[in-house]
Amino acid sequence: MACRRASKALGAVLALWAGAALGGPPERVVSINLCTDQLAMLLAKPGQLVSISRISQDPNVSVMLEEARKYPINHGQAEEVFRLNPDLVLAGQFTSSYTVGLLRRLGVEVAQLPIVTSLDQIPGAIREVGRLLGRAAQAETLATEFSADLAALRANPSNRPRAALHYANNYTSGDKSLANDILTAAGFANVALEAGLSGGGTLPMERLLMLMPDLIISGQHYPGASRSEAVLTHPAMNALRDRHAGSALSDAEWVCGTPAVLRAISRLQEAYE
Template identity: 55%
Template sequence: MAAATPSWADMPGRVVSMNLCTDQLAMMLAAPGQLISVSDIATDPLISPMHMEAAAYPANFGGAEEIYLLRPDLVLAGVYSDPAVVSMLRRLGVEVAQIDIVTGLDQVTDRLVEVGALLHREEEATARAEAFEADLVALTRPGTGPRAAFYYPNGYSLGTGTLSHEILTTAGFLHIADELGRDSSGRLALELLAVAAPDVVISTGTYPGNSRSEDILHHPALEALIAAGQGHVSGPDWVCGTPQVLTALSDLTTLRDGMEAE
């Protein structure tokens, strides 16, 4: 009991998350009552896979003054969170932990362990990490499957050095970015996509209203390409490197297994 006292004394009792990905990790790992606020976008169903869980927490809009007034013991932020906000909070004496993005599935357990240690929830983090690793093995497929491509508004496509690439290839698909030598993300000419003729085109859902950037998703050439093969919509489970990516991976393995069976 005496040995455990310092750990409990140092355990942050009021934790605020101001980043979509740390929102998820905190909601997964925090003790009851430990997490007191998540980012306002955590409740957006278009980008947050845990939007229903997030509705139980007060939202913050990422402002330094707003977060400081919540009297947090610890603020979880991303490496690309507003540097002015992070700097101000630290000058005010608030501990801010900036969690790096995940670019590979092997880093998911690292982030679980990292945030688990910050929250003093090591056992919960270890259990989550072990469950993730077991599910990942079960969902991994040989990399001999159909050829696939990402194509988003403005003709944006993902390269090989991304988390989405890892999800795709772990499900057994071949990413055409490898063929095209595209290790980074950026715009891909529709002509190049059409010539590559992937078996699957992965795109995204659209927001209500009109957007010129989304017009290309309705181009006849792209629609013909999808009609000749398969279309797949990526969702919020693809956004952050948390165990939620298993849902995205499961959807893809179901698609691949079905295509292989045909």
């Protein structure tokens, strides 16, 4: 009897080892990054995604708020994540190195996805998450649909209106950024490039006023008081909006390289019609 039980136990262990060796899809996935949260929610099979980051349920930055509320949240702490017994953790390029390192030392597989800085990188990000989740076919369908929808939305006017992204503390996005790609796809020219900005950086308000853009896209206000947001309603900026078109769009649609950027492009085009 004891031998039979031992034989069955050994058989079970070997079966589990064989499944792992064959590279079966992960059964318990935890995401600790807003952008991987969204891609995982789009692609995971029912029951596969067991927790997503706390920020995914923040209405100010989450573009999939209602879907996110269906999942337990985590705070990105290694000890907390480890207790969830994941066989895969999805993280971002700049997720805490302490968290990532400790989880890996504990034997947990952690996949860190790079930041998406262009629209052309989004299909690849979708396919990579699909590969990690064992959902390659679903990812291929989503990536193909995204590429087709993007191609249909892309504008290539002969005369591009000049637009400025203006966020708290006079932050803006220049070349080599997803925000710049969104502006370009919508048919605009980013005035930050005229100022020589690459990536993200600050554009002094005085310089922005001298550039006189055709459209100002302001960041949204967040709960609580912040002096850095005062520039969004500065009298000079309000006067510029009175003379030119102005628009405040949801930051959530611009944050991550997901199909949600298509809505940002569409809204931009509508704002200047």
